[in-house]
Amino acid sequence: MSILRSIRKAYQFFVDIPLKAGTVLNQQYEVLNVIGTGSYGILYRCKDLKTNDYKVVKQLRLSKQRSKKEIKLFENEISILQKLNHNNMPKFFEAFTHNELLFYVMNYIEGDNLEDLIFYKKVTFNEEQSLNLLADLLVLVDDLHNKNVYHGDLRIPNIMMNNNHLFLIDFGLSEQNPSSGEMKEQDYFDLGEILLYLLYTTYPTRNKKALPWTEELSLKNETIYLLKRLLQIKEPYTTTKDILKDLQAALLANK
Template structure:
């Protein structure tokens, strides 16, 4: 409780960088959002006018820990991953004692905007096809030795039928398969193994599937009771969500997704 009050107090003292502020070679345009450790701004390069995203450390992180660890972790991940569907790292620096870095601006809308803002709906087949696109990118991340650990719908973008993944603030290097010990659900996404990303992909798939769901009763039910799905899709979800034997390999997930897609076609 004290930590929450302390954080709110520190956050209240955070000054938003105003439109037009010059940070080295970039002009601040607007605040995009605030995460657990960073505040993101849309900026333009002063010479070519190209848009980019600047992320700075949040004030409370400078007081309660080594702030540069957060920035360095994300910068290292972006630099090492080097993929057209992942933001490229442009620059890093410090402004009035506040460390920051600048990365590529990715076109597209995130699935939180698409589902809840624009009320987009996806069929079972479309949901599986989109999830397969995401899994191909997740496979790349894993092959590079990283875990994203924050594959939520605000961090997954869709543009011209392609997926992009952003916000690598919680990304880390892999630590093997995992202990196999029972964990409560909220901890699954923070495990430093591929299974944490698979668990998040399962929730992403559920969001897509629920986008076309129309409840017939106010009674709360499980997804297995509410959603009318093929057995193949149900089994994929049960394994991603670690209800049944969890997936331990990207290829295994992709093979099952493609098999379900072909079945529905």
């Protein structure tokens, strides 16, 4: 299996060469630089030559275009982006092909993702700040769920921050109208993991022995209860309304 993975990686290395700066796509978008690479896509920051503002153009890797399944995932992401209507989520503009490669365009969101803020810029969040950030994120998740869209990949790299405003990005693994409730449960579980990440930013790592978060972190009982239900240690949440109720109680306890 590791040999096959190595062969696949080598194949992608030679086939999936990012576009050079200065390349103009669809007679409108000038490539400035690569801002992200994923398992099936490459993200470029581009200058819109018609409006003079920045856009993000996502390309499906050439190596993935040989798979109908990967193309379908790319088209599904486009379909979901077209459904979004929130200032704190990507705005879709158009999809196009260029030299037989598949692309779509969305607005450029400035800022840093939570992963970079926590691990590189060493930003910390106390308990109240962590809960407030979760409250902002819950608003976005609730908006998605009301559209029967489930993100499926709520992680700190997919949350952007700019001037204390939170943005949710990367809908590559999202689903519309799933047949079961697993996607909703996954989103709620992921919210719990994000909250844990935030809470650990103020934890002094002096202990050599790894302990459960319930022993390592000193938290209000209301926050512990909220976390246990999000992480499905206690009865899992089934609605964002119930999460919000317990979240408000935890925030009140931290005043």
